[in-house]
Amino acid sequence: MTNSDVLDTELLTQYYESLGKEGLMLSLETFDSVIKDYASVLQTAVDSEDEEAVRSQAHKIKGACRSVGLKALAVYMENIEKHQWNWAQAEQWLLNWADSVTPHRQQIDMWLEQKSH
Template sequence: MIGFMNTQTTYLDYELLNQYLEILGPEGLGASVATFKQMAPEYLTEFKGLVNAQNEVEVRRSAHKIKGSCRALGFIRLGQSMQEIERDEWVFTDLPARVEAWEAQLAKDLEQLEHWLAQQTGARD
């Protein structure tokens, strides 16, 4: 694991993930990741709809919900991006680009998490 973290920039909270791994085991953590992966597109569809409707209060609430889901699985930058939308000043014209960037980050960070989990699962077999 250490070598993996040092070979590229990490956007995951490995301390938290290792705690989950100890508590839930690889199968439990894998199930949590699978649930997040299934729900993320739904969250994103809802979020985009609120952005399109230019409903600032609900955009901020949705960003809060997504932030919590991200942080619960150790996604540092994904959670940070949503925290900025939740708390910072912004204009609606900037949000589509931010959402697009978040989607790209999501794909990369999910891949990194799944790779790490596969390494952990292989190491425990």
């Protein structure tokens, strides 16, 4: 996937220009600290097959991802929040999402380094 598939570089550029590198990094640190808890709550809802809780938590995670420009990760959660699915599909989407968090988050760091030079 290219940066434009994974990241909302327009949003990140706006943040970079208004907050500076340090401000954007603080936002990313906040994301990093909350996303694990959000994912844990989501997994608990999946484990108990509570569809309403899964959709609600997916909405929250989608917003967190979008707020830091993680466009592709937000799409996974939007699918879980808004579309019809069965539990096997949801679990696969969540596995794909979980496998993508670190590399996508690292793409922001690489983007930020390129912006800084």
